[in-house]
Amino acid sequence: MTRPARGTRVVLVEDHVLFSESLELALDLEGHDASSVSPTAFASSQALLSRVLRLRPQLVLLDLDLGALGDGRLLIAPLVEAGAEVVVVTAATDRTRWGECLALGARRVLPKSGSLNEILATIRRIERGLPVLASGERDALIALARQHSRERADARQRLERLTPREVEVLGRLMLGETVREIAVHFVVSEATVRTQVKSILAKLAVSSQIAAVGLANRAGWQPPGGAEGA
Template sequence: MSNPDRAVSPSVLIVDDHELFSASVEMTLCNRGIHAVRAHSLEPSAVLDQATQLQPSLILLDLDLGRDAEGRPRDGVPLARDLTRSGWQVLLVTGSTERERIAEALAAGAAAWLSKSVPFDELIYTILDGFAGRPMMDAKERQELIAEYRALQAQQRATNQKLAQLTKRERQVLDALVAGKRAKVIAEESYVSIATVRSQIRSILAKLNVRSQLEAVALVKSLNR
């Protein structure tokens, strides 16, 4: 957990897998008299431990943190959630353009986000704003992103509730439609009549409250973006 008695002098923990970028930020901040440290490890538990030891005023966090020992991508969004829950102020500094992931991290408590494509001076001034207690991004933009994310989550929950109404066979037919198969092919592969498959498709459309197979397919694909 964060310490209310953390040092008054500003400090920054840089959590990023790009060596050149993180080293440049570290050097620039140190030249300004700011204690800046790069994360020793990008494993979430190690980052949390280092934050507890350093007690940083601000944590710079990328959303794409390379891959773990098993080759799986490290996602910075859950780490942003854990850090903010522990009381740390998090500034997302990322090359990711995935609006939904950025919004999810903001909804989880990150204070602001900044693209790595902005001029380097803008990044430094944004960090200084954070130290001074000034907003690091426009409050309206932040709220709009969070509202957009929450609306999408509500839409996905509603879609999942509709999908839960399908029978096992209807879900198999829907999956086949998503894979691009036509009713005739589905019937042949399932050893049933095409009339049976068409009846199942009509039931699927009714339960999903859509008017066409294309809409049904689009609905499923919207969950997998």
């Protein structure tokens, strides 16, 4: 990966105007060529990415929350492949997501609750070819992300064992419906629904409805075809 020179071309991908303007001003005062790109101006993440790449950034300060465009993590790998250094600046506190960003090639993840000086110091270290994160911390965060990925894949495999009706029942449990409400909706007996719930718990290897819903949520699972809202 090429090392940025002094007067780095920095692109901020950020939709919070006040934060973006403050950071852009600080970067300008440091002698950088800074510009901002707001996700709200684009209809797709691909259009946003194309715009950022046309600016030929040496370093991108990337927010993870792209609003309607989704998760900023999707931009990390293509930006890195294009030769840009990526530093994620986010309000997200989930260290699993931080590790995923690092695994995708981001140099560092910084919290928005931190100081501008911390962001500027990180850029200076990147300019000088210095590490911006202790290797032990980087390794630990990436390991956490990979463990989460394995657990999520395992959860999805369990969810795939459910029958179409069990999928619908779990979807309604995720909406907070009771066994009685589910029975009324499907015009079956409560005993039938309880049997279906028991089967769901067995296939997911959990001991309660709350645990089943939690597993589905952690896996990012939604019933196919929006079954939970049918």
